[in-house]
Amino acid sequence: DAGITQSPRHKVTETGTPVTLRCHQTENHRYMYWYRQDPGHGLRLIHYSYGVKDTDKGEVSDGYSVSRSKTEDFLLTLESATSSQTSVYFCAITTDRVGIGYTFGSGTRLTVV
């Protein structure tokens, strides 16, 4: 999607290993979000950021950490991957006007074996 890229697009990792997913934006937007999407659960918020070094937890933050050292990059780390973290992960961005909606990335499909 224009202005927002996620990497990697696909990843297979072993249980117990740390994994970092990257979200990069070129829009200079203030807000960045990490969601996971699973069948039967819809989109669930993991963490979000409202500025450089400013982050907050979402509804499913256990086992995840985030960092935002630059406006354009928001990193999601699975500290010790578990099979329950197998999912599709989406990054989203928006301006100060959250009410106008998000722009989503294309997603990262993560499989933990």
Next chain:
Amino acid sequence: QKEVEQDPGPLSVPEGAIVSLNCTYSNSAFQYFMWYRQYSRKGPELLMYTYSSGNKEDGRFTAQVDKSSKYISLFIRDSQPSDSATYLCAMTAQGAQKLVFGQGTRLTINP
């Protein structure tokens, strides 16, 4: 109870039918309402955005908001197979930092 409720479907209709997708919500502070469309293995894309109550039309798509009933709808006229996707509603309040999403409704338009 979730703040936003959306029937996950699946919903299957013939080509050319009028489709109605709906969400209910419980937070009376919500003022901004959105519909996203998500194709298989893709990220959600913003389809319609509405502020407060009323209707908004964009081509074959109409979004309606009834704040008195805490109910929003998306209508698709002359539905096409290319409309087959998952549709998610989302909403937020003035000054909020994040959207609240419905679970999404999977829609299939049959040729």
